[in-house]
Amino acid sequence: MKDFENSLDTMLEKAFKTISNGVENTKSYFHTPTVCTFEGQDISARTVVLREFNEQERILRFHTDQRSPKIFQIRENNIATVHAYDQEEKIQIRLKGSIEIHHQDSITKNAWKNTREMSKECYSVKDSPSKEIDNPVEFDIDKNQIDREMGYENFAVNLFTFQYLEILYLKRSGHRRAMFKWDNDEIKKNWLIP
Numbered sequence: 417m418k419d420f421e422n423s424l425d426t427m428l429e430k431a432f433k434t435i436s437n438g439v440e441n442t443k444s445y446f447h448t449p450t451v452c453t454f455e456g457q458d459i460s461a462r463t464v465v466l467r468e469f470n471e472q473e474r475i476l477r478f479h480t481d482q483r484s485p486k487i488f489q490i491r492e493n494n495i496a497t498v499h500a501y502d503q504e505e506k507i508q509i510r511l512k513g514s515i516e517i518h519h520q521d522s523i524t525k526n527a528w529k530n531t532r533e534m535s536k537e538c539y540s541v542k543d544s545p546s547k548e549i550d551n552p553v554e555f556d557i558d559k560n561q562i563d564r565e566m567g568y569e570n571f572a573v574n575l576f577t578f579q580y581l582e583i584l585y586l587k588r589s590g591h592r593r594a595m596f597k598w599d600n601d602e603i604k605k606n607w608l609i610p
């Protein structure tokens with residue numbers, strides 16, 4: 417996409433393309449963005465795999481173990497920020513929105529059906545993620561012993577919907593930074609000083 421930095425509309429288009437590319441392209445930095453949520457008064461950040469991007473609805477899909485602390489934290493406060501920086505593209509994207517958790521419903525069923533066998537294994541770990549333990553070896557997954565389908569009961573889908581997108585493009589001749597804010601069907605767009 418050439419000269420996308422010259423208009424707000426093409427900046428947004430580029431941002432959407434960059435996020436989209438992160439779904440299938442495992443080499444893209446947007447394949448593993450950072451999701452930040454509240455942990456009481458603290459902020460918690462972690463890497464997750466981007467599974468789907470619905471451009472129309474501005475929804476990013478992530479998977480997680482429903483026993484993990486972040487699920488409880490998000491249920492308390494679902495405000496979230498997603499961030500990634502692509503070193504090759506020299507593009508940083510920041511998204512602000514909220515997360516909806518799904519567990520054992522049509523959304524998780526569909527996502528589980530399309531989850532690779534290897535990824536399903538993670539959900540069969542015998543205790544909750546983040547639990548303090550003495551010996552990590554005890555928690556290694558024995559691939560021959562587990563019934564991968566049992567992991568479904570621990571499988572959760574996080575749907576992150578954003579209302580704010582900011583893109584920063586680093587360019588020798590002059591950086592470009594722009595913000596986009598959605599309010600129902602209205603969209604406010606503006607350049608920002610980089």
Ligand SMILES: Cc1cc2nc3c(=O)[nH]c(=O)nc-3n(C[C@H](O)[C@H](O)[C@H](O)COP(=O)(O)O)c2cc1C
Binds near residue numbers: 487546
């Ligand atoms: C490359 C990479 C990909 C990851 N993908 C996920 C993921 O898709 N979902 C997830 O819950 N955790 C994923 N993790 C682990 C999280 O970063 C985090 O350590 C874990 O989920 C515990 O987070 P919590 O204590 O906030 O619940 C990934 C970590 C790395 C390094």
